[in-house]
Amino acid sequence: MGFEVWKPLDEIGTDKYLYHYTSMEKAYSILYNNELLFSAPSKTNDIFEQKVKIAFKDYDYSNFCDVLNKEERIRNYLNRVRERIRILCFSMDTKFKTEEDKKQYIEMRDSLSSDMKTANVIGRGFALPRMWTQYADNSKGVCFILNKSEVIKIVQKNLINYYFDNVTYSPLYTPYLIAQKELDDIDKLIEKYKESAINKMISDQYQFMKYDLLYKLSDWENEYECRLITVVDEGSEMASLKKVGKAIEGVVVGANVDKLHTTLLKNLCEKIDVRQINYNDIITTIQTIGGILS
Numbered sequence: 001m002g003f004e005v006w007k008p009l010d011e012i013g014t015d016k017y018l019y020h021y022t023s024m025e026k027a028y029s030i031l032y033n034n035e036l037l038f039s040a041p042s043k044t045n046d047i048f049e050q051k052v053k054i055a056f057k058d059y060d061y062s063n064f065c066d067v068l069n070k071e072e073r074i075r076n077y078l079n080r081v082r083e084r085i086r087i088l089c090f091s092m093d094t095k096f097k098t099e100e101d102k103k104q105y106i107e108m109r110d111s112l113s114s115d116m117k118t119a120n121v122i123g124r125g126f127a128l129p130r131m132w133t134q135y136a137d138n139s140k141g142v143c144f145i146l147n148k149s150e151v152i153k154i155v156q157k158n159l160i161n162y163y164f165d166n167v168t169y170s171p172l173y174t175p176y177l178i179a180q181k182e183l184d185d186i187d188k189l190i191e192k193y194k195e196s197a198i199n200k201m202i203s204d205q206y207q208f209m210k211y212d213l214l215y216k217l218s219d220w221e222n223e224y225e226c227r228l229i230t231v232v233d234e235g236s237e238m239a240s241l242k243k244v245g246k247a248i249e250g251v252v253v254g255a256n257v258d259k260l261h262t263t264l265l266k267n268l269c270e271k272i273d274v275r276q277i278n279y280n281d282i283i284t285t286i287q288t289i290g291g292i293l294s
Contacts, residue, residue, distance in 0.1 A: 005145055005273065006275070006286060008122075009093060009105065009122065010105065012093060017145055019090055019128075019145055019146070020088075020090050020146065021091065022141055022143075023136065023140075024140060027141060031265075034243055035241060037238065038086030038228075038230060038238075038240065039088070041087060046216060046217075048173060048216070051079060051082075052078045052082065053215070055177050070184070071183070074186050074190065077197070081198040081231075084232050084233075085231055086230050087227050088227070088241060089226075090225065090226045090227070091131055091224050091225060092166070093124055094124070094125070094128075105123065108122075119286070120285065121277075121284050126277070127277060127286075128224070132255075137254070142251060144250075145249050146244065146248055146249065147247050147248075147249050150246055151244070151247045155228060158243075159241075160203065161202045162228060163214065163227070165227065167215070167223075168215050169217065170217060173217060176208045189201070202231050213229050214227060249273075250274075251274045253276045253277070255279055
């Protein structure tokens, strides 16, 4: 693992790592149980995720009643089985939106002294201030750094029905418009597979489901989110990704975490590098537990 995981943004490989922010209490549970827990879409803090983002196009209304019945069946089904969908959220390293953004970053980096250039972690997926505030108990929690290729291996070994993809952000809320043929296909799928139709929609990556679960408003784009989506059996509540310890390459504790927790985490993670994020007047850095600048 070594120093690679802590490199500055411009030196890190594209899409090499995933980042999972959580509270200190949940961090201990993740380490003890060696698993990450999924959540229901209704538990997210985005109100648009609580219901299905679909709409139906205008059709040939010569069969008006038939179309309305299909629409109602599909919407009722999708809203009902949504309770069985589970998501596991990760952040990624910042991607430059424009060449100007990249230029500004390079200018900032080049203005630093040599030791600060090495220590600078601005833009890394474990150094996103909004994420520390919203998902890691106002910087009193933890961010796990996971090797993406190892996570994918774990997913492929342990899950059958899943999506694993980056979230796409849009400036305006626009529902997915279902056309006539797609309407008929979805209705037939539900009629054939009943409650298990949602499993096929997920495993076969139906476009309208992908849109519903992987498109968010641009308000959220600074989370740089990647999602793992799966389905639990009817009547089941919990879903987890097991044996994630194989993928964890670093643990970052928040700037407001006290020494007791940092020491406990260090002892729990004997084979994993644990460091604490640090903010100063110039840049964001990380420190080894003991205060030595990396």
